[in-house]
Amino acid sequence: DVKVTQSSRYLVKRTGEKVFLECVQDMDHENMFWYRQDPGLGLRLIYFSYDVKMKEKGDIPEGYSVSREKKERFSLILESASTNQTSMYLCASRPGQNEKLFFGSGTQLSVL
C-alpha cells in the first residue's frame, strides 16, 4: 500500500528555533509538496519539488525553505520559527502531473 510518512504527529517549539519537518514516500513519486492547513484558509502551498534537488516556491514560501537530496525525502525547514507558523503541516506526493495526491497524516506544529 502507498505510504507518505511524516516524522512527527505533534511538535512544540519555541520562537527562534530552527525546525525540521521530514516527509518520506515509498512510491518512487516524482512530485512532492508541502502545505499548511489553517481553519477557513484551506491548504496553502509552501513549496513543491518535481525532481531531486529541484524546488519551486508555492503561494507562501516566506520563512520556509526545503531540501530534496533524495527522491523519497522532502524536508521543510523553518529557519527561525515564529508564532504565526503554528499550523498543521501536510506533506503530499504524486507520481506525475494530474495524478492524485497521496497525503501524509500531518504534523501539528505549535510555536510558543
Add this chain to the structure above:
Amino acid sequence: AQSVTQLDSHVSVSEGTPVLLRCNYSSSYSPSLFWYVQHPNKGLQLLLKYTSAATLVKGINGFEAEFKKSETSFHLTKPSAHMSDAAEYFCVVSGWAGNMLTFGGGTRLMVKP
C-alpha cells in the same frame, strides 16, 4: 496565476436530500480540477478529477461534478446525502505544468438526521 473560490464555508443538508458544493476557479491555462474530502481526524482523499475529457465527472461515493468553462465553475453534487458524507471538501485547480496545485478554502458539509 490561478485561484479557487469555494463559495460556501459551511453547508447543512438533511439526510436523503441533494448536496451542492460550489467551486469557481480562475486559471491562465487549461486547468485540471479536483475535489478532495477530509473526514475528521483523517487524511485527504481524492473524490474525483477533471482533466479535459468528459465535462461530467463521476467520483466515489455517488459524487459527481460538472466542468463549465463558460462559468469557470466545477460544482460538486450528490443526489442524496448520507450521514457519512459529513466532512470538509476542497476544490483544487492545477495549472502551470500541472505542478502548481491550489486549494480552495474548504466547505464543511453537515448532514442532519
